[in-house]
Amino acid sequence: MRTKLSRYLPILEWGRDYNRSILADDLMAAVIVTIMLIPQSLAYALLAGLPPVVGLYASILPLMLYALFGTSRTLAVGPVAVISLMTASAAGSVAAQGTAEYLEAAITLAMLSGVMLAILGLLRAGFLANLLSHPVISGFITASGILIATSQIKHILGVDAGGDNWPAMLGSLALAIGDTNGWTLAVGIPATLFLFWVRKGGSPALQVMGVRQRSADLVTKASPILAVALSILAVIALELGERNVSLVGPIPQGLPPFAIRGTDIALIEKLWVPALLISVIGFVESVSVAQTLAAKRRQRISPDQELIGLGSANIASALSGGYPVTGGFARSAVNFDAGAQTPAAGAFTAAGIALATLFLTPLLFNLPIATLAATIIVAVLSLVDLKTPGQLWRYSKTDFIAHAVTIAITLLAGVEMGVIAGVGVGLVLYLWRASRPHAAIVGRVPETEHFRNIARHKVFTVPHVLSIRIDEALTYLNARWLEEYVLEEVADRPAVRHVILMCSAVNEVDASGLESLEAINHRLGDGGIGLHLSEVKGPVMDRLKRTRFIEELNGKVFLSQDKAFAEVSLDTGEPPAPVDHYLARGLI
Structure with a gap:
């Protein structure tokens, strides 16, 4: 009976061997990930077109629920770049950013995604992770990274620009570049350059100063918090808020409001298809990260139970005023490198984020949005893979076509059409190959x-x-x-x-x-x-x-x-x- 129950509640499995040593490792990892996750959560909420505090809300209860139902020992669940972009695209199709209806749409997406994932998990449909080919996923993530980075340039320049696809974004930026705010640029460019440098040069520099490699790597990955602190100090010292530099502004203090939302039938009818796409992409990304990290420790995950874990996390996000979440590669890698032993590290991280929402949000009032944009740009450009197209061209022309079409459609028609087109082209090419066997x-x-x-x-x-x-x-x-x-x-x-x-x-x-x-x-x-x-x-x-x-x-x-x-x-x-x-x- 215990074995059967532990299949649905993995905490019963790893919780039996929990001890002080594991607790110490999990707490240390939680501290590192919390420091990293605070600016990330704010930045990704900005990317999704939501108030920054929503990113914090989506990083508390979802982590706790995943700790109960998830099977990965080191996966860190929360807002991620690609899902944030898809949320902005879906919610923007039914409401204007900054309105209550837009926030309601984002919450509804989280609820729909959670319910869909949970049902698929109960139906043991984890095999669906195999339906999206690697070339399609790789192409979609590469194109999404380009779209996300381009969408954030306006915050670096301090201009008003928009667009639903890459040509529209570039055209809008070209028209608005004459209105660039020099003070905003003076914040955004140094922040971007610092974050780019610290990714490659931060750890070697610290090691030269005598810091051990593992500690240097962890400090480097938590470096966005330093960029945040320095930019806040610059805003205060130079009174940049009075020079039209956009700031985060007031962030509500307190724990996320708990309410049952996402039940508007008319809204559900408009959003169920985008929610399904968010569910599939989020699940594939999360499982890929979880399997990669589990293999390094000779552990295993259950894709079927991961569906339930991610589903419960998204339902929890909706109930606490958040938006769709999934397992992120960057924070999961930091969690792994910091020595996390169990999903309890995620629960401790959630507690750290909760404390931040209670006591630290007033300190973020003067945080420049340009700094958050720099954080996003540096994070997502690592997703852009320029090597895969050449490798696919040499290995499989049909896979290259699927990859290239996915990139092109995503850039030209948006993320939803990119996913649909990539899957469609992949299936057509598969059927064509199957119809002409060797x-x-x-x-x-x-x-x-x-x-x-x-x-x-x-x-x-x-x-x-x-x-x-x-x-x-x-x-x-x-x-x-x-x-x-x-x-x-x-x-x-x-x-x-x-x-x-x-x-x-x-x-x-x-x-x-x-x-x-x-x-x-x-x-x-x-x-x-x-x-x-x-x-x-x-x-x-x-x-x-x-x-x-x-x-x-x-x-x-x-x-x-x-x-x-x-x-x-x-x-x-x-x-x-x-x-x-x-x-x-x-x-x-």
Whole structure:
């Protein structure tokens, strides 16, 4: 009973071995992640078009719920860049930023996403993580990183600009660049340069000063808090608020308000599709991060339970006035490097964020929005992968097409259309490949029992035997193609009297595949040509035996390709030759 319950409440599993040593590691990790998460949460709420405090709200209760239901020991849940951008796109389609309706839309997205993820988890649908191919995800994240970075340039310049896609953003920035606020630029540029430098040079500089590598790495990753502190001091010292430098302003003190929201049916009808896309993208991103970190410690996660964990986190976010959340790579990596041992580190981080909302928010009044924009730009540009397109072009042209189309549509039409187009193109290309399976004419490698492609190897064949190896399952997608392929190859070889289908790679034959095999059998039989099968797998053979195909087959079914080739090669349709003739050709 305990084992079954712990499957849905993983805390019962890791909680049994919890001790002081683990507590100390989790607390240390929580302190580091809390320092990092405060400016990140504010920045990502800004990216989502929401009041900064909403980012803090989305970083408290969701972490606690994930600690109860999640299976990753080190995944840190909260607002992330890509989901924030998708939230802004979805909520912006039904309401204007800064309105109560916009906030309600964001909360509704969190609730819908949470319910969808939880239901999928209960249905054990974790396999859905495999439906989005890596090229599509990589292309979407790269394009999203470019969109996010571009959208934040206006805050660095201190201008009013917008746009729903990349060309519109660039055009709007070009028109507004003449209105650049020099004081805002004087804050944004140094903050951006500092954050870029500290990513690469911060840790080596600290190590030169005598700091241990691990400590230097952790301090470097928490460096945005230093940028925040310095920029606040600059605002106060230079009175930049009076020079039209945009500031965060007043942030409500106190814990997030708890209320049941996201129940407007009309709003749900408008947002369920974007919520589904947010759910899928968030789940795939989170599972990818969780599996990567778990593998480093030889741990495992359960994708089905991760759906429930992320679902509960999003429902908790909606109930506490937040917006959609998922597992983030940057903060999870920091959590891992800081030595977090269990999900309790996330709960301690939530407590730290809660204390910040209670006592520290007045200190953030003078925080320049340009600094938060710099934090976002530096964070998301690491998502832009310029190496993958070249690698995909060399390895798989079809995957490159899916990757490139996803990038192009996301940049030109927005994030939602980018996801839909990427998935659609990926499925179309998959179906196209599946409809044209690989098949090869094979011959026997001399002095062996192995058969290989005649186009790649020096092999032995005989004119009256055509051996075809099928390298895919026979389904409705490719059955007709196989039928045409076999008959065309036979038509090109008038001497053929036997066709052997080598089925070692055929894992399934559906009804359409069976129909094509029957058609091939009848067509070849009408021409006086025998059809034989070799190396048919047991489950496939079991299904074929339940039909009349085996009885009507005008040839035989052989256990091995070598046995089939040796036997049918003797049948030339001509008077028998001396035994020496067959011995000389290696047929017997």
